[in-house]
Amino acid sequence: MANHQNQGLDPGAAIPFAPFLTTSHGVLYQKDCLEVLAAMRSEIVDCVFADPPFNIGKDYKNGFNDRVRENQYYEWCKSWIYECCRVIKPGGSFFLYALPELAVRFAGFLNERMDFRHWIALSMKGTFPRGRKLYPAHYALLYYTRGTPATFNRVRLPVPVCRHCRKELKDYGGHRDKLNPAGLNLSDFWDDTSPNRHKKFKVRPGVNELKLIVPERALLISTNPGDLVFDPFGGGGSTYQAAENLHRNWIGxxxxxxxxxxxxxxDGYPLSLIQKPGFSVKDCFYTNEDHKNEVLRRIA
Ligand SMILES: C[S@@+](CC[C@H](N)C(=O)[O-])C[C@H]1O[C@@H](n2cnc3c(N)ncnc32)[C@H](O)[C@@H]1O
Known part of the structure; x- marks a missing residue:
């Protein structure tokens, strides 16, 4: 099973905490993300995927207070967003999942540090309009990069078919034969990603977790096998499973x-759970001496 010791970490490193578990690809800390981020070196991560609490009073079944003063919430978000930007390599990417009204604020923070690529709209079923508002039908997945993307893999989707008769739904204006045999280009509108609502599909019953396809697509677009992914908000672990599936390394x-x-x-990877990740965890964190210098550099 996963390792619960401080294995693979240099005792001289600044990280004063042991991982909750390690796999052959990843390491998970049961910690406040800001605490772990503070110990992480700058420019070491290829991709951040973040699905934060939305401050809407959701019950995470873990004691988390998901309703604090609005100012306090946005100040906290600014801190972890800036920290995530800091640990991303030049050319690396940041995917941030949020309600549209939060995403516009988050985009303001991200615009200061990174470059906008896409506002991906993820269709959201089963919502209802409140007050004098339109029917909310999508969530946002912000996609930013630090400069020109180091990796951009074109993701293709199967041609959609009728789920009853299996016939293709569109005729492509008579140009079906011109379609790429590998499938359709993924657009910035994802219609097949509504969260798992049925409890039998959930890792954490009673709590929304992302469909695996969401972090999987983000990682497919922006990373290659062996790249390092960071997700500060583990929840049910969909990003870590996606990373395992796709042979990306991860810190969570x-x-x-x-x-x-x-x-x-x-459940998914009994054989991959070995004692030590296949990447150097200690190189991702400051040593005590480095840390002192880095703090001095940041406040200079
Ligand atoms: C929306 S959920 C993430 C769901 C996840 N993407 C999934 O698909 O399962 C947000 C999670 O962030 C956790 N969380 C809240 N504040 C945190 C913090 N400061 N550091 C780390 N995790 C935190 C909550 O406990 C919750 O499980």
Missing amino acids: TELFDCHHIQRRLE
Whole structure:
């Protein structure tokens, strides 16, 4: 099973905490993401994927207070967004999933540090309009890069067919034969990503978690096998599972209960759970001396 010791980490490193688990690809800390980020070196991560709490009073079944003063929430978001930007390599990417009204604020923070690529609209079913508003039918997945993307893989989707008769839904204006045999280009509108609502499909019953396809697509677009992914908000662990599936390395944090993530990884990957990640975790963190210098550099 996963390792619960401080294995693979240099005792001289500044990280004063042990991982909750490690796999052959990743390491998970049961910690506040800001605490872990503070110990992480700059420019070491190829991709950040973040699905934060939305401050809407959701019950995460773990004691997390998902309703604080608006100012306090945005100040906190600014801190982790800036920190995530800091650890991303030049050419690396940041995917940030949020309600549209939060995403516009987050985009303001991201615009200061990174370059906008896409506002991906993810169709959201089963919502209802509140007050004098339109029917909310999408969530946003912001996609930013630090300069020109180091990696941009074109993701293709199968041609959609009728789920009853299996016939193709469109005739492509008579140009069906011109379509790429590998499938359709992924657009910035994703219609097949509504969250799993049925509890039998969930890792953490009663709590929304992303469909695996969401982090998987983000990683497919922006990373290659062996690249390093960071997700500060573990939740049910969908990003870590996506990274395992796609042979990306990963660092994760989750403030509360991590046993769901552990179970998910164990169910899916009994053979991949070995004692030590295949990348140097200690190189991702400051040593004590480096850390002192870095703090001095930042406040100079
Ligand atoms: C929306 S959920 C993430 C869901 C996840 N993407 C999934 O698909 O399962 C947000 C998670 O962030 C965690 N969280 C909240 N504050 C945190 C913090 N400061 N550091 C780390 N995790 C935190 C919450 O406990 C919650 O599980």
